[in-house]
Amino acid sequence: MTPPLYIALRFLTHRKRALLLSLSGVVFGVAIFICTQAQTQGFSRYFIESNIGSNGALVVRSRFRPRYEPLMVAAKNSKGTTGRRIYFEGITNPNEIMRVSREFPDVISCSPVLRGTVSARAGFENATVDLYGIDPSLHAQTTDILRQLIDGNFDDFRNNTTAIIIGSRLAELLQIAVGDTVQLLAPNGEYWRFNVAAIARAGIGSIDSTRIYSHAKIAQALLQQPSGASMIIYKLRDRNRAPVLASRFETLFQHNALSWQEREESTLQLFLTLRMSVAITVSLIILLAGFGIFNVLTMSVLAKIKEIAILRSMGYRRRDISAIFLWQGALIAAAGSLLGCLLGALMTWGVSHIPIRLRGLLYTNYFLVTWDWQHYAFATFLALVAVFIASYVPARRAAELPPVVTIRGSR
């Protein structure tokens, strides 16, 4: 143990009240930072997981071709050619696109979906629904639909072409359960009868209150669609590569491709803004803790002015004196961060057990939290920086105290 560290430890432990004050500021600052980040990111991550679990990380949809405008000159600020495309609804050759897509190492699986809006009727209840015609096996590989089932059996759906899976909130709205019958209205005015094989809960209100899954062939016949798929959804090894892959797919397949980041941009921005806002507020708490430490260490320098002069007379260098006070700050920061991380984890665990009934954008019965080591690392980093800044000025002041002045003054 270096002499400055040894002396710093003794100075700290002999001023228990000041130590407790400094320590508590760092502990609570770090803990609150971790807990609030865990909450805000918890909701955000739940939304992303649920969304990707239902709609895929990447979607390829309508075919396009560049508009033939040989005489048109691009505007100066034109960002690209997307504004000069003609779109054709649906995917022309889904099997070929899927075959080529699977060659990409980032793609785990993909599933074609035929999508359309129809009216549903059950008893006296009616609703407009988002019909997803799927290949059960491929869809189960690509999405989290198996995990999302809260009632019924996926095999009952897979083995019966007239069976459907219905969103949980839509089932509540239509007042139906597994085994009940739902009628879907075809564009030609005919009602088609389906058996409810299972109920799915994605956790996102907009999906759970509108979606019905049926077999693709049945959906194609019901919707009277010529194409076999209106989109292909993808499961990726690294979801963060979705924008890059989307760009490549657009060029390769001449079909519109959309990453989950682009698709959910507005909601993600909302979550990000919320996180930033909370992070700024909590960072202020840590800065306040730093200010407290600044006061405590400044008082300590004033209280130890005589000791500093003694140490200098015994051969301690300016940098040793400075190190004594920097060590005090470092010890407070280290102990405070460690205890703050533990308290933060405890608070996060406690918050995750607070009952909350959310049935809007998201579906949850408890506060959603994320356990992410980066929150702990960032809170610790923030505390270390704040405490270092808070310790630096008193440490420098202590080092620059001329010992002769103190010794003369004590006469």
Add this chain to the structure above:
Amino acid sequence: MSAQVSLSCDRLERYLGEEEERVHALRGVSLAIESGSVHAVVGPSGCGKSSLLYILGLLDTPDAGRVSIETETVSHLSDDELAQKRNKFIGFIFQFHFLMEDFTAQENVMIPMRKLGQLSDEQMRDRAADLLDGVGLGGKLRRPSRHLSGGEQQRVAIARALANDPRVILADEPTGNLDTANSERAFELLQNLVHERGKALLLATHNPAIAEACDWIHEMRDGVIIDSQLRTRRS
């Protein structure tokens, strides 16, 4: 054969204060202190005794002149180098003992040793215990310094000044804050240490009895040594 000069200064000049309050504290002071001798600097308050001690102790720098430890001139060294010299070659004793309150008597004595870094923790403890035993505090090693009496605290300060076995001990009114009995005891202790261990001691004092008991008396007035007398010569 004459004793080796442990610490010397040559034509020291020192000004203190600013502008109208500027004082010429030392005016061409020269002095040589040999090992095994006790030197007293006497004179009225403000005559420059302490200024001389602080410059000789490398705590302050002169405006002109030079300070040498043995044959090495040190007054031009950097702050870090001066600190190192202080740690190794000089032991300080102040009027108000200046112990570290948060440490025990033994730990106080170990603080200069920690900085020097030449002994293990165990060796430092043993040496501190020996030094404290030498000043009659062998039974109070682990007592917090603030729980010691004034006389005991000054004896701890004496032990601390000897911690790194320095060649020179500088004492600024070492008995100024003690009663007569404790003053005599502290001075006797210092005198014995100097003569037995071959140290050089320079002390600033107002106490005539103590000054009379020193080997040399240097009388200062207005920043000048006006008289130096050899009082005794030991074999």
